[in-house]
Amino acid sequence: MALRAALRSRSGLSGLLSQRSSCSSDIRMCVSPLLVPQERNYSTPPKIRVEFDQSTGVAVMHMQSPPVNSLSLDFLTELCISVEKLEMDKSCRGLIITSAQPKVFSAGLDITEMYGKSPEHCGAFWRSVQEMWLKLYGSNMVTIAAINGSSPAGGCLMAMTCDYRIMADNPRYNIGLNETQLGIVAPFW
Numbered sequence: 150m151a152l153r154a155a156l157r158s159r160s161g162l163s164g165l166l167s168q169r170s171s172c173s174s175d176i177r178m179c180v181s182p183l184l185v186p187q188e189r190n191y192s193t194p195p196k197i198r199v200e201f202d203q204s205t206g207v208a209v210m211h212m213q214s215p216p217v218n219s220l221s222l223d224f225l226t227e228l229c230i231s232v233e234k235l236e237m238d239k240s241c242r243g244l245i246i247t248s249a250q251p252k253v254f255s256a257g258l259d260i261t262e263m264y265g266k267s268p269e270h271c272g273a274f275w276r277s278v279q280e281m282w283l284k285l286y287g288s289n290m291v292t293i294a295a296i297n298g299s300s301p302a303g304g305c306l307m308a309m310t311c312d313y314r315i316m317a318d319n320p321r322y323n324i325g326l327n328e329t330q331l332g333i334v335a336p337f338w
């Protein structure tokens with residue numbers, strides 16, 4: 150109930166879990182080979198912010214890529230690196246993923262990544278999509294999607310890879326796999 154109440158206000162959620170937060174900056178980074186070609190562009194603000202409360206062993210990952218947390222190659226690369234860093238910290242037992250954007254958890258895959266791009270870029274993009282759900286689904290941490298806004302298509306996919314989903318009670322927030330309406334069908338794997 151406390152989490153549900155906190156979900157109604159985003160500040161409430163971070164307040165609930167970050168009263169004594171500190172970032173685990175002493176972790177050595179181990180980046181999956183799939184992610185190596187992508188380098189973080191330090192001229193843009195981070196798309197992912199992580200607060201780790203060592204007293205509870207719970208990390209909160211805030212997705213903060215305006216306007217709608219669309220899952221671009223850069224976004225997914227940052228997210229995967231953040232998950233990987235937390236995974237290596239054995240004191241981190243739980244991960245809550247939520248949105249720092251109003252009204253939207255994630256708009257799903259970034260549609261602008263799907264046209265006018267080179268085959269190499271498209272390959273890297275789809276690998277990063279796969280890497281995201283494999284990392285979350287295979288995580289040793291208990292993962293929770295705190296869905297505080299609409300979460301269509303890839304946003305729903307991301308939420309489904311978590312162990313638990315809690316969605317803010319608001320009739321204007323939608324969730325579902327609507328991507329078939331765009332002609333995008335999940336491939337067999």
Ligand SMILES: CCCCCCCC/C=C\CC(=O)SCCNC(=O)CCNC(=O)[C@H](O)C(C)(C)COP(=O)(O)OP(=O)(O)OC[C@H]1O[C@@H](n2cnc3c(N)ncnc32)[C@H](O)[C@@H]1OP(=O)(O)O
Pocket residue numbers: 216217219252253255256257258259260261275278279299301302303304306327328331333334335336338
């Ligand atoms: C090998 C691995 C296999 C994996 C299989 C995967 C299977 C496929 C899974 C998923 C596919 C997808 O995710 S395709 C993407 C589908 N997404 C959508 O259809 C969402 C579309 N967006 C919306 O419904 C709404 O934008 C919203 C409900 C998310 C928010 O509505 P709101 O009214 O608040 O905001 P706007 O609609 O005005 O949008 C603001 C702004 O954001 C841009 N936008 C929205 N969605 C996307 C997106 N997905 N990608 C890129 N950009 C997006 C929108 O164009 C607006 O931009 P401008 O302000 O510039 O106009």
